[in-house]
Amino acid sequence: MIFFMGVGTSFSESYSHPGTGMSFPDHLAGMDRGKIADFEKDHPGLGISVGYNGPRIIATIYLYTMGMTSIPDDTDSPAFVAHFRQTAEDIFQAGRQGLWNDVKKTSEEALFIGPSQTGRKALCYSFSYSPNKDDLLSKLCLFTYRNHFVKIRFTYGKDIKTKAEETFKILLEALADIIEADHCEAQQGGAPDRP
Numbered sequence: 408m409i410f411f412m413g414v415g416t417s418f419s420e421s422y423s424h425p426g427t428g429m430s431f432p433d434h435l436a437g438m439d440r441g442k443i444a445d446f447e448k449d450h451p452g453l454g455i456s457v458g459y460n461g462p463r464i465i466a467t468i469y470l471y472t473m474g475m476t477s478i479p480d481d482t483d484s485p486a487f488v489a490h491f492r493q494t495a496e497d498i499f500q501a502g503r504q505g506l507w508n509d510v511k512k513t514s515e516e517a518l519f520i521g522p523s524q525t526g527r528k529a530l531c532y533s534f535s536y537s538p539n540k541d542d543l544l545s546k547l548c549l550f551t552y553r554n555h556f557v558k559i560r561f562t563y564g565k566d567i568k569t570k571a572e573e574t575f576k577i578l579l580e581a582l583a584d585i586i587e588a589d590h591c592e593a594q595q596g597g598a599p600d601r602p
Contacts (some may be wrong), residue, residue, distance in 0.1 A: 422457060424470050427553040429585050431457045431468070436578040438466060446471070454555070459578075463564035464571055466578060470555050478554045482517070482528045491530045491549045494558060498534060498547065507536040513544075520550055521583030527552060535565070544568060546575060552586060 421430045422443055433440050438459035446453035454471025472478060479487045495512070502510030514533040519526035529550035536543055542565040549558050561578065563571035 424455065424457075426454070426472075427470055427555050427557075429470065429552070429557075430588070431585070435459050436466070436574050436581050437461060438464060438574070438578075461574065463567050464574060465560075465562050466575075467560045468582075469558040469560075471558075472555055478551050478556060480551050482530050482550065487549075487551070488530070490556065494547060494549060495532050498532075498545075502536065507538050510534060510536040518548060518579065520579055520586065526583055527586065529559075542566070544571070 421432045422440070423430045431440060431443075436459070438461040441458040441460050442456075443458070444456045447455060452472050452474030454469060456467050456469045459466040459468075473490070481487060482491075498507075499510055501507055511534065512532055513535055516531050516533075518529045518531050520529055521527060527550045529548045531546055531548040534545045534547070536545065543562055544565050545560065545562040547558070547560055549556060551557065559578075559582075561571075561575050563574075
């Protein structure tokens, strides 16, 4: 059985991502912030990831550009859909390479980060897999903000499915609040307003 452990150390202030202005606090949706990984230095375009951990829950938020100068804001655009499908294929590829057992896609849907009329639309896949005989469920969601891809990986033990899905809902609401706060700050002159 896998027990998810927190990584990194505690932080005294929020991490602010320079490319998007998104600010990530010490605690989010009842989870503690762990490691912040910077892939951009060695692999331009791969950006950064911010990890959050709870009991048998790991949430990782990735912000990156893939080296593209213009990120499609429309989730129905062919370029966005192609990248979304590739992120899912990466999970299946990891399964084929033996990192995980029994990888299965369980659903595909569109969600909103914030209210459906004004929020950002995200495309999401749900998966199940079994590393080391532990039954895990995982969500992969992708949307864009300020010319960056924002990818969420949210993985949890099947035994806490109800609680974990409530945490995921709170996480999406918290991300909507982060985006709204950043947008308001930009409008008040704190930073240039970018789509």
